[in-house]
Amino acid sequence: MESTKTKRAVLLDLANGGDGHPGPWIEKRTLRRPGQEDKAVYAAHLPCSDGKEIIIAAHDGSLDLCQTILHITETGAKPANPDSTPEEREAYYKAWHEAMPAPEDCGRIITDLSQLDKA
Numbered sequence: 377m378e379s380t381k382t383k384r385a386v387l388l389d390l391a392n393g394g395d396g397h398p399g400p401w402i403e404k405r406t407l408r409r410p411g412q413e414d415k416a417v418y419a420a421h422l423p424c425s426d427g428k429e430i431i432i433a434a435h436d437g438s439l440d441l442c443q444t445i446l447h448i449t450e451t452g453a454k455p456a457n458p459d460s461t462p463e464e465r466e467a468y469y470k471a472w473h474e475a476m477p478a479p480e481d482c483g484r485i486i487t488d489l490s491q492l493d494k495a
Contacts, residue, residue, distance in 0.1 A: 385423065399423065400449055402442045404479040405486050418442045418479055419492045422449060433492030443476045 389399070400422045407415040417437025422430040434441035460468070486492065 400446045401477065402439070402446065402479040403484070404439075404481040405437075405484045405492065407437065407489065408485050408487060417486070417489065417492060420445045422446075431493045433489070435489075437489055437492060439479065440473075442479075443473060446476065447472055 385401075400420060403419050403421060405417050405419065407417045415437075416439075417434075418439045419431050419433045419437075420442040422432065424430060432442070432445050434445075457464075
């Protein structure tokens with residue numbers, strides 16, 4: 377039986393014009409600690425064919441690392457063209473970075489970075 381979270385992901389995918397098979401996505405969470413300002417932290421969600429998902433949290437909660445994880449899963453971690461110039465590599469990086477979907481804020485509040493990889 378599918379979880380409520382999985383059903384929600386399927387419905388969101390369909391609502392966004394997809395085929396009902398949700399792809400990888402990034403969740404934005406709020407890190408709240410006493411005496412400190414709230415901070416946005418991120419976790420990458422990778423759906424599996426069995427209806428479960430793998431959650432990968434950046435060690436520092438950074439959006440950049442989560443986006444890199446999703447990019448690697450989509451491209452198969454192909455290395456950069458060794459003949460490309462640094463400018464071409466930077467343009468490639470910028471293009472795929474900008475093409476990433478915006479992180480979804482589900483309103484989750486955590487108090488410790490170790491909670492990032494928990495559903």
